[in-house]
Amino acid sequence: MAGVLQRTPTTPARAGVAPRRPPRRRAHVAVFVAPFFVAFALFFLAPIGYAIHQSFFRLTSSGLGLTEPVLEFAGLGNYVTALTDGAFLASIGRVLLFSLIEVPTMVACALALALLLDSARARFRAFFRVSFFLPYGVPGVIASLLWGFLYVPQTSPLIDVLAAAGLPHDFLGPDTILLSIANISTWQFAGYNMLVLIAGLQAIPQELYEAARVDGASETRIAWHVKIPLVRAPLILITVFTLIGTLQLFVEPLILKPLTTAVNSDYTPNLAAYNQAFGQANIHLASAEATLIAVMAFVISFGFLRLVNRKGNRAW
């Protein structure tokens, strides 16, 4: 993770001038750094710490529930409860399956769009760039509402067309719902990820292409052998962010839930935690589940980064 930046070299002393130690910099540093880190501590670290703390406690009511429930130390009890809960385990399995579908789809789409737009044959680049990127500005809730209308037979022109052509058109059944959710995610972020890759492609010196063309390489070969290896770092970056995003799946199933019986209230780990906190009013179990989700995202993304960094030069 470290090593993104080289250490700032100290300014070499100019001839005839003694190297000046800047006077009393400590105070300035504090003034520049403190505002962010105070906010970071209050609204970032504290919630995480508090959730971890809460996850080790539980409320128990004695006997007939006539007395006030007592807060007691639960150790790993909440974690055991979460990890032995079939529905929660199923939700973890579901997002892992979703990652397996969504991450390759997303990376392939973003890469294909970037290479198409960057190819020498493309025209109307500005129009395409804006249209691919537009969905990124549509909030997940609204994207899910829109696709929801396109998935429901009563309002969907897609289903009219597919049904007329005699093709399958059930978007909300138990077998297709995950793909329908994956489609919403791809629609939202493929254009954004494409822009990240395009910016990387534009950093490649044009001479490389010229040299390849002089050697008689076709555009396809240039794309495969020159462009893709050179955008390795941004590719890894979008893979990691997509991976983390898929494990956090929340809004799309929440909005699609009323439209289909295939989505229940603990369809994804985040939905399960939300349901524990606000449906069951069990913040201790919800905290344990939220902590598990965060740990899972960390382990998987770091594992992936280690894997790709071992295979070649560091990406980060």
Place this chain on the structure above:
Amino acid sequence: MVTRIRPATVVVLALLFAAAGYFLLPVVWVVIAATKSTADLFGTFGLWSPDPQLGANLDRLFGTGDGLFGRWILNSFLYAGLGALVATLLSAGAGYAMAKYPFRGREALFNLVLAGVLVPSTVLALPTYLIFSEVGMTGTFWSVLLPSMVSPFGVYLARIQAHAAIPDALLESARLDGAGEYRIFFRIALKIMSPALVTIFLFQFIGIWNNYFLPLVMLSDQQLYPVTLGLALWNSQTFRDPAFFELTVTGAAVSALLLVLTMASLQRFWRAGLTAGSVKG
């Protein structure tokens, strides 16, 4: 430029147009649907509006519940605008100091920030709610605004930009001319870092605008809702009263177009910092 149309060009353009069709379809559908009555929404082909009545729909949209929708739009702009502005300033200060002043514990702090980049806002929403309820601040405007002011990714971008674009010699000569550290930061550093700062602002703005989980757990008063929460509320009412379909669809069209316009006009700023995350220092 070669003007002959080659088969390869035709293939590339066909693929690009197909992709554009896919990405624009839901937006086109919602704009057309926003001109329909509820009966037409369910009774006519989705990409054709036989009897447009956009004006009436807009009147209803902005008139329902005492102008509730306009209030939601305003709230969204306030949360996103103020939050992104403060986040950008905090990130600029911290990023600049971490790039330009060596101090003990700097790398450890920076690694903490990098770890923060990998924590998605969804994970934070629930614990943030718990901690705000400890101090009795849930349900307030602040409960959504304050957490939105922290952007670890912003600090990361600001540090990279300050490191790459501000030469130490420039700072030294400004010091020799007698400029104080704060003056150097506000007069020189912020100007040089401005491309990255615009990027940080836009990222954070869209991030806050799109964040649904945090306001969902924090707010109960409809007057404080951002537009995302408001539309989801209306959408959940459609089973009670089909008239809400029309409100939801028209509202979604208006808010989507609003962002489309904003983004189209800010497009040229966007490309500056996009790869900053993948460049080796």
